[in-house]
Amino acid sequence: METMVAAAENLGVYLESFEALGRRAAGREPAWLKQRRERGMQRFSELGVPTTRDEEWKYTSLSELRRNDFRLAAPAPRVISAGEIKSMGFNEIEGCRLVFVNGRFMSGLSCLEAGSKEVDAGSLRDFLESDPVEAHLGRYADPENHALVALNTAFIEDGAFVRIPDRVAVEKPIHLVFVNLAEQAHQVSHPRTLIVAGRDSQATVIETYIGMGEAYWTNAVTEVVTAENAHIEHYKLQHEHAAALHTGFTYARQARDSRFASTSLSFGGRLVRSDTHVRLDGAGCECVLNGLYAVTGHQHIDHHTIIDHAMPHCNSRQLYRGILDGHSTGVFNGKVIVRRDAQKTDAIQSNKNLLLSRDADINTKPQLEIEANDVRCTHGATVGQIDEEAMFYLQSRGINRGDARSLLTYAFAADIIDNLNVEPLRKPLEQILLSWVEQAEVSA
Amino acid sequence: MLEIRNLSVSVDNKEILKGINLSVQKGEVHAIMGPNGSGKSTLAQVLAGRDTYEVSSGEVTYEGEDLLALTPEERAQKGVFLAFQYPVEIPGVSNLYFLRTALNVIRKARGEEELDAMDFLTLAKDRMAALQMDDSMMQRSVNAGFSGGEKKRNEIFQMAILEPKLAILDETDSGLDIDAMKLVSDGINKLRSPERAIIVVTHYQRLLNYIVPDYVHVLADGRIVKSGDKSLALELEEKGYGWIEEVAAEGELVHS
Numbered sequence: 001m002e003t004m005v006a007a008a009e010n011l012g013v014y015l016e017s018f019e020a021l022g023r024r025a026a027g028r029e030p031a032w033l034k035q036r037r038e039r040g041m042q043r044f045s046e047l048g049v050p051t052t053r054d055e056e057w058k059y060t061s062l063s064e065l066r067r068n069d070f071r072l073a074a075p076a077p078r079v080i081s082a083g084e085i086k087s088m089g090f091n092e093i094e095g096c097r098l099v100f101v102n103g104r105f106m107s108g109l110s111c112l113e114a115g116s117k118e119v120d121a122g123s124l125r126d127f128l129e130s131d132p133v134e135a136h137l138g139r140y141a142d143p144e145n146h147a148l149v150a151l152n153t154a155f156i157e158d159g160a161f162v163r164i165p166d167r168v169a170v171e172k173p174i175h176l177v178f179v180n181l182a183e184q185a186h187q188v189s190h191p192r193t194l195i196v197a198g199r200d201s202q203a204t205v206i207e208t209y210i211g212m213g214e215a216y217w218t219n220a221v222t223e224v225v226t227a228e229n230a231h232i233e234h235y236k237l238q239h240e241h242a243a244a245l246h247t248g249f250t251y252a253r254q255a256r257d258s259r260f261a262s263t264s265l266s267f268g269g270r271l272v273r274s275d276t277h278v279r280l281d282g283a284g285c286e287c288v289l290n291g292l293y294a295v296t297g298h299q300h301i302d303h304h305t306i307i308d309h310a311m312p313h314c315n316s317r318q319l320y321r322g323i324l325d326g327h328s329t330g331v332f333n334g335k336v337i338v339r340r341d342a343q344k345t346d347a348i349q350s351n352k353n354l355l356l357s358r359d360a361d362i363n364t365k366p367q368l369e370i371e372a373n374d375v376r377c378t379h380g381a382t383v384g385q386i387d388e389e390a391m392f393y394l395q396s397r398g399i400n401r402g403d404a405r406s407l408l409t410y411a412f413a414a415d416i417i418d419n420l421n422v423e424p425l426r427k428p429l430e431q432i433l434l435s436w437v438e439q440a441e442v443s444a
Numbered sequence: 445m446l447e448i449r450n451l452s453v454s455v456d457n458k459e460i461l462k463g464i465n466l467s468v469q470k471g472e473v474h475a476i477m478g479p480n481g482s483g484k485s486t487l488a489q490v491l492a493g494r495d496t497y498e499v500s501s502g503e504v505t506y507e508g509e510d511l512l513a514l515t516p517e518e519r520a521q522k523g524v525f526l527a528f529q530y531p532v533e534i535p536g537v538s539n540l541y542f543l544r545t546a547l548n549v550i551r552k553a554r555g556e557e558e559l560d561a562m563d564f565l566t567l568a569k570d571r572m573a574a575l576q577m578d579d580s581m582m583q584r585s586v587n588a589g590f591s592g593g594e595k596k597r598n599e600i601f602q603m604a605i606l607e608p609k610l611a612i613l614d615e616t617d618s619g620l621d622i623d624a625m626k627l628v629s630d631g632i633n634k635l636r637s638p639e640r641a642i643i644v645v646t647h648y649q650r651l652l653n654y655i656v657p658d659y660v661h662v663l664a665d666g667r668i669v670k671s672g673d674k675s676l677a678l679e680l681e682e683k684g685y686g687w688i689e690e691v692a693a694e695g696e697l698v699h700s
Contacts (some may be wrong), residue, residue, distance in 0.1 A: 031594075039656075252666070306635060360650060362602035387532075389532050389534075390531075390532050390534050392492075392494055392495075393531070393532040393534070394491075394534070394542070395493070395515065395516035395517045395520070396492050396493065396516050396517075396520055396525075396526050396528075397520055397542070397546035397602065397606065398515045398517050398521045398546050398549040398550045398553070398606070399517060399542075399545055399546055399549055400515075400549070401515070401517065403545070403549075404517075407545075408534070408537070408543075409535070409538055410537075411534060411535060411536025411537045411585075413536075414535070414536030414537075414585075420675065
């Protein structure tokens with residue numbers, strides 16, 4: 001009952017925004033999009049904001065979304081400078097860069113020519129009439145069962161579109177930068193991304209989420225579809241403002257012999273939920289999901305992953321590392337599903353957590369659901385503190401306690417950082433992590 | 445250089461060292477021998493500043509300063525070095541980064557210029573060659589996946605880089621084959637100088653054929669029960685520790 005009442009109470013502001021968007025888009029958006037958006041709004045009204053009674057949201061309370069009315073942020077409310085973006089923690093990565101402010105593409109801040117000319121990369125709005133967008137947008141994300149995905153879908157107006165044609169290999173990374181520019185409290189933006197990788201294609205796509213302003217909410221949905229033998233390397237760098245809410249849902253669908261490797265790097269935000277849902281829909285696929293989260297203060301971070309092995313001879317690898325300090329809380333829920341036809345599945349999942357403070361807390365739950373009988377699946381989760389033996393060893397070599405602690409904390413994340421294939425991403429990440437470790441040290 | 449007076453140490457209320465007295469001067473090499481469980485490693489760890497041990501009485505002065513009042517890193521910065529019996533594995537931290545950080549902290553404490561990456565690498569390669577260590581070791585994580593012998597060699601390598609004033613070697617010879625022991629001993633002997641003191645903690649006399657000590661002390665049941673020159677080590681080799689343990693059990697101190 002409470003759920004229904006809460007949803008109903010809150011619906012007003014979303015409906016208002018939805019209607020305003022409808023008026024704005026009238027006559028401009030294709031009929032199929034209007035239909036999908038309307039369905040999204042309908043499902044959201046029915047489902048309501050999830051509560052902690054929902055098993056999937058057990059440890060992550062969205063009560064703030066019920067307490068406050070989050071209004072749709074105006075798309076690109078003003079022109080921002082590259083310097084401003086930089087001040088939010090954005091780091092230059094060479095290659096093709098697309099910048100979005102409150103979900104709206106900003107051509108002035110973007111550079112397309114650096115990418116391969118054969119790649120379609122740009123504003124989703126510019127490609128709405130194209131076949132691949134109609135064919136793929138909203139096909140993999142699941143608005144029927146996930147209220148926030150439904151809400152994002154209801155507000156598709158713009159977003160990022162990347163299409164790599166068959167047999168094209170893009171050398172430099174394609175960088176999508178989503179800036180949430182909140183001019184007042186309680187604004188929401190719904191970034192949307194569609195990545196379509198053709199047969200035998202190859203590309204690296206980085207999503208960066210940053211923002212400024214107070215208590216804004218980013219509710220992002222990304223869909224990735226890889227055709228036969230496509231190789232997509234995907235990164236999500238979540239570096240939102242310290243007061244921000246971030247909910248993000250990545251859905252990937254893999255055709256046979258394709259490879260999808262996605263790394264979630266999460267440092268910002270006050271309340272963060274990041275889901276990755278991959279369906280291995282052809283034989284011989286490889287899926288790698290890595291993650292690194294480092295939180296402190298009163299941050300809460302929740303990662304949910306699902307790897308759905310639907311076909312035989314697929315490999316999946318998951319390695320998530322978490323560092324929690326202060327009063328921060330974390331959740332890791334990783335599920336590997338191996339369906340009846342998915343014989344010879346080889347799945348490994350590991351989640352390791354380092355607690356730097358007695359007040360930090362992590363709930364980790366690796367899950368396996370196996371219906372096939374000839375598979376190799378392992379999973380494990382650990383929660384530990386800084387190793388005092390190692391501390392003493394470093395100190396006995398003259399390194400002071402604080403630096404020793406930083407060094408060991410950093411080393412804990414080394415597995416993930418060493419696995420970054422994008423060299424230009426490594427440096428900024430090392431910097432983010434080092435400054436994080438130093439701050440954690442100061443507050444310790 | 446180092447004065448230990450009536451040092452008693454316990455862990456979990458169990459007394460392990462029961463009134464140790466030891467005086468070490470610059471330029472000297474002292475060997476501390478004794479059966480397993482006699483407290484040798486405890487003494488080494490307490491001198492380096494391990495805080496799991498509780499000093500119940502006694503004092504330790506190092507170059508006129510109260511050593512026990514210093515943190516482990518301060519001791520290291522002032523020239524104390526412990527080669528660990530069981531070197532700790534630290535995955536994710538490269539040997540190179542670790543050791544350069546350590547050296548520069550110590551150089552800074554000595555009032556010396558920090559070494560840049562190039563100069564450090566030159567120094568490291570030189571010291572590694574002397575220990576017949578492979579260059580690739582620098583890129584590997586500290587002790588991670590090292591064999592027992594590699595770990596011990598890495599300890600001596602660190603010592604050769606950090607050039608301590610007081611080196612305490614805790615069973616550095618255990619588990620080494622004869623070739624490795626010769627290399628390690630050479631490394632230690634190179635460090636012998638009128639300005640330095642070395643304390644060699646060992647269970648076996650064998651090492652002392654290569655590192656000839658000025659003094660030998662026998663530790664049993666938390667006490668130094670016998671002190672002498674290098675001939676004491678040979679005597680122990682011949683008679684075994686049983687003889688010493690009997691002496692210790694009688695509570696009788698033997699002076700030669």
